[in-house]
Amino acid sequence: MSEATLIDGKAFAQSLRQRIGAAVATLKSDHGLTPGLAVVLVGEDPASQVYVRNKGKQTLEAGMNSWEHRMPATASEDEVLAQVRALNEDPAVHGILVQLPLPDQIDANKVIDTIDPDKDVDGFHVINSGRLATGQPSLVACTPVGCVLLAKDMLGDLSGVEAVVVGRSNIVGKPVAQLLLQENCTVTICHSRTKDLPEVCRRADLLIAAVGRPEMVKGDWVKPGACVIDVGINRIDAGDGKTRLVGDVDFASAAKVAGSITPVPGGVGPMTIACLLRNTVQAACAVNGISSPEM
Ligand code: NDP
Numbered sequence: 078m079s080e081a082t083l084i085d086g087k088a089f090a091q092s093l094r095q096r097i098g099a100a101v102a103t104l105k106s107d108h109g110l111t112p113g114l115a116v117v118l119v120g121e122d123p124a125s126q127v128y129v130r131n132k133g134k135q136t137l138e139a140g141m142n143s144w145e146h147r148m149p150a151t152a153s154e155d156e157v158l159a160q161v162r163a164l165n166e167d168p169a170v171h172g173i174l175v176q177l178p179l180p181d182q183i184d185a186n187k188v189i190d191t192i193d194p195d196k197d198v199d200g201f202h203v204i205n206s207g208r209l210a211t212g213q214p215s216l217v218a219c220t221p222v223g224c225v226l227l228a229k230d231m232l233g234d235l236s237g238v239e240a241v242v243v244g245r246s247n248i249v250g251k252p253v254a255q256l257l258l259q260e261n262c263t264v265t266i267c268h269s270r271t272k273d274l275p276e277v278c279r280r281a282d283l284l285i286a287a288v289g290r291p292e293m294v295k296g297d298w299v300k301p302g303a304c305v306i307d308v309g310i311n312r313i314d315a316g317d318g319k320t321r322l323v324g325d326v327d328f329a330s331a332a333k334v335a336g337s338i339t340p341v342p343g344g345v346g347p348m349t350i351a352c353l354l355r356n357t358v359q360a361a362c363a364v365n366g367i368s369s370p371e372m
Pocket of ligand 1: 269
């Protein structure tokens with residue numbers, strides 16, 4: 078029996094999508110503006126197909142325009158870049174997302190750098206990373222935004238909070254640390270060379286794990302009462318010929334010590350698409366000079 082409060086990312090994401098839907102309705106009625114998201118999918122990767130289908134479905138449910146551009150696994154880099162450039166030029170498209178991973182013949186960095194930064198709703202473009210790092214308004218990667226929204230919902234004002242982020246990837250660890258700095262947390266970023274990781278983690282009032290190692294963060298790494306946000310999605314052998322999803326945190330032991338904790342699945346995962354829709358609305362407002370509604 079866990080003692081920590083469960084942070085229900087699924088419910089939070091659902092209510093966020095409702096608020097986004099209301100914002101979209103207002104933009105349509107007051108400004109004649111329908112935010113639109115275009116997704117480019119290259120190849121047949123089954124997991125990517127599921128993600129893209131879910132993104133399209135949730136975009137339409139929020140009242141927005143949704144386009145899917147499917148390209149064969151054999152598409153050349155030039156063909157993908159040409160598709161991205163066409164979307165950059167299309168005024169009805171406010172957000173562009175190229176589903177990763179891309180086939181080997183295509184340089185993902187080149188593709189991301191070709192997306193108009195003001196339509197880069199994944200927040201991966203170097204211009205948006207730079208804007209985030211220098212505290213300027215930017216489109217920020219969706220999963221990090223989701224983590225911070227959940228942490229704020231649980232802890233309220235994060236000012237002065239001792240935060241530890243385990244992982245320093247460009248898509249999760251670094252941007253989540255930058256967002257926490259903007260919230261005036263005291264931020265420590267850990268990685269594979271960090272000395273005495275458990276000891277550093279035990280300092281955290283807010284512990285964010287984005288490592289990609291199943292159940293690595295144990296209960297005795299967690300400060301009693303801390304808020305634990307588990308970004309990890311790892312599929313492991315369940316022992317009965319089946320597999321199951323676990324996070325980067327050993328939920329059973331951590332939930333006995335933490336004050337609040339996200340489950341996997343149902344924690345951070347559902348926030349990612351909701352934040353993608355939020356970014357698309359914000360991008361649509363910014364390009365039209367409209368102040369973005371509260372969502
Ligand atoms: P990466 O593999 O890009 O980065 C992992 C980070 O963890 C690196 O900085 C690495 O350090 C660090 N690390 C690895 N092993 C250790 C260790 N033993 N001790 C300390 N640090 C370590 O992963 P991502 O950031 O892309 O993803 C992290 C997790 O989040 C994955 O499980 C992924 O599936 C999940 N994820 C979930 C999303 C969602 O919910 N929608 C979206 C994106 C990711 P170093 O830099 O030194 O190598």
